[in-house]
Amino acid sequence: MRITNRITLLYLLGNKVRTWATIVGIALVMTMITSVSVGMDSVLSYLRRITIAYSGAYSGVYCDVPPEDVNGLLSNGVITGHTVFETVTSIVYDNDTIDVVNYSPDYSDYVAIDLNAGRMPENSDEITITRYYCYVYDKDIGDKIYFGGREYTITGVADVNAFSGSDYFFTVDADAQGPVTIFFTLDKPEKFYDYLDKGVLKDSYGLQCHDDLIAYEGTRSVNRDTLPMIILEAVPVILIAMAAVSLIGNSFSISIKERIRQIAMIKSEGATGRQINGSIVFEALVLCAMAIPAGAVFGILLVEILILIFGDSVVSISGFELRPELVVNPWAVVFCALFCVGITLLAATFSIRVVSRTSIVEVIRQNDIVKLRRRRLKFAGIFGKIFGYEGVLAAKSYERNRVRYRTIVASLIISIVLFVSAGAFCHYLNSEYNRTAEQYKKYPDIAFTYDCNSSYHQPDWGLFLKIQSIKSITASVFTANATVKPVISPELYSDEYKLMQTEDNAVYCDVVFVQDDIFNHICEDNSISASGYYNAAAPRGLLYDMVQVYATADGGKSYTATDVELFKKYMSDSLIRINGGTLRIGQKIDKLSYGIDNSTQDFLVIYPMSLRDSVASGLGGSIEWFAYNIYIKSDSHSETSSEIKRILKEANDENGSVYDYAEDIQAAHTADIIIKTFAYGFTVMISLIAMVDIFNTISTSVQVRRREFAVLSSVGMSKRSIRKMVNVECLLCGIRSVVPGAVLALLSSVAIYIFMRNFDNENVFYLPIAEICIVLTCVLTVIFASMLYAMSKLKDDNPTEVLDCDNI
């Protein structure tokens, strides 16, 4: 080993604290860069898997291709596989094309078929239809349907989410002769458009690219789809790089300054510039060799841990039964390592510049005083008045060694700004979550709705009873809703409603029948006697006329929903005319509960369930819509939701639908936590780098000044005074970082506020006082703690020995 490298290695081993501080710093940087890279790869892979699960693994699709042209399209050397939908017959319904195609189980390799109910066809008499046509044709599994002069039995409800311009019904017909739809995969899917431009892929037969999948093919080509992901990856990496250069550069600077005398000696003994520079590069590479593998492992582990913690939450947010997986691209990790090495070497070059400018003679003479320029010192006077002569010395020392403290100040400012920004950002997210949660308070955990379309008929009451008796349900309210069109003069509307209602939307009335006991509770909540509302001969309902109106805000940039009172004036015991009948109204209420809510422009009239038949018979043919609802409170919303779906599937009933409000709020809560974790986690990591940097700088700075402290001690300065001087220096360093840091942090929080308003104009500016106080306390604590630690190492120093000792 070269002697200069050996000397470097021995210094690293001899200064374990500083060496380990630098290794930890580099490892932290590598951990963060690796976790960002691996995290992004895992996210892309997950999004890709979801896209494949949703629409299939195909890269592109040709539509309506004559069978004889298929080979010509596929023989281009870049298509690696394909499947073909052979058309049996095509029909046009309501301007949409429906292709009846031959079904093959092989389709699943290329196209996702979403089987919602029943099974796929097994012979030519069987067919599956889509959910939409199931609803439009009012068909169910087992029903007959006619297409192309043939009768089919519906065996299942299946949808193809892949875009190809048609809807597909599946049957089995091996003799299908019609045009085909080709779903194909490419050797390099990301090159779809390149192949198209070069004519490798023929631009014909309505060729479509599976853009959603291409965007997640893990490439780094810059386009409209990948640009947001690239920016999301680049921004943290840039911030990490800045912190890394600061930390590592500072560590090297300290290392060099500590050894400057020995470096000057080696130079005087004949070491060339190249040998000295080589030893600095050697130091960088040795530190990297130790730090980078550890950092890579921790970075990968960090992502795995995050997946383990948040995997289930991501599943619930995505709606797919697919758990995110750790994806490690070895080349990406190698790139991260090289990036880290590059930053370290860049930092080392700053030190090399310092060394090359160092004069051997000045170092040997210990003439670094010569380098200082005489200049007026700003703080010496003020600090002298406050802290005495110790303050004067501290201020002079700080002012004259600004370069040494520059990186500390810069690191601290970055940490302060990042922490406060993260806090402000998370606050706005939290506000949005709180607003959502507040909004959802009036909703039940789960809402079950059974649509009877436009007819009033007796549904399967057994189904409702089964649902209400699910074990995990803690409370439920059953209602029946009929929508009718009232005849109301616009003069009756309130001024506020007229002002907000810019469009000429029709106002409907929802006639709501609730369980009698619930009706009584509603009366009680609104201080109304329920007794007068049970007359079947002349049924009266409670009026609720708070409607939700959407109006533009911010000059048309967004819509906001506002609750307004519909009617200007209300008289008790009124009649509302509807087509074919009337509704008698009792009193108006302003409190709703038990899951009953009005987030529409329709007003409500509420009756007890026992009067349902007599009221409904009075409404007759004027009912526009009829539905039954069960509003559910549950101690396990996902279990309840699954059980309801199972009951519906068992009953083969397509009229019921379930909406899990609790899942929405949970998803919002989870997303809120995930984002906060990443925001604060990233900030903490950057701050850790800064703290390591500060500790390194301050502790080494104190070590380097041992001779100075020995001189002060020898001329009569007490240890207490020296500590006071050092503390004042810390305070000065803290002030110089805290004041600009706080100002920049405030500006940053204003910028974040302006940014967040683009997404939600209900955001109010948040002054992050708490975050600023926390981070300032931490900053000052770190500074003083580092200094205390360093000073504790010197407390037993004998001034005479230190002054005599050449090998400092």
Next chain:
Amino acid sequence: MEILRAENLCKIYGTGETEVRAVDGISLSIEKGEFLAIVGASGSGKSTLLHMLGGVDRPTSGKIYMDGQDIYARNDEQMAVFRRRQIGLVYQFYNLIPVLNVVENITLPTRLDGRPVNMERLNELLSVLGLENRKDYLPNQLSGGQQQRVSIGRALMNAPAVVLADEPTGNLDSKKSQEIIELLKMSNRKYSQTMVIITHDEDFALQADRVIEIVDGRIRQQA
């Protein structure tokens, strides 16, 4: 035979009102194998002159020739090689590398040159310097005298043309100082080493072949 010649050397620090002429037009010639002592008050320019002679500090003006070649006609890389092969430097404050042991400190110039260590020469030096039993010791495990002997060993290891010593006994007690003086004289005799020593020790100076007194950056007298 002349080995080292300085012509009109000047070293000026600062400008204008703060200008300091540390060396002000010194010319001298040193013969091969000569033992030259430089004396003078503190701040007279002795160390500055020595550093310029050793290729450590460039003069503001003037030339220095070794074996007829202008030593400052070289670039920095060539200067470094020149120092490690032709010059041996001994300082008042030893200036050893704290992390290297005695042998490693002594062989530092050879290893910087990338050449194999001449073990015979090394063992001879260790024996002459009385450091055979301290070969693996680090500088902080040695006394002041021992450290200075290591420093001398380092200066002699490559058998340089000239050894320059800046107050080599300035940090030692009288007994150790005498040991060092004897060592340097022995080296001068045995290896025909050209020696240029800065000293405050009059007795030491009187043992030299020639004494030069520097006052205010100029040679006042030679004896």
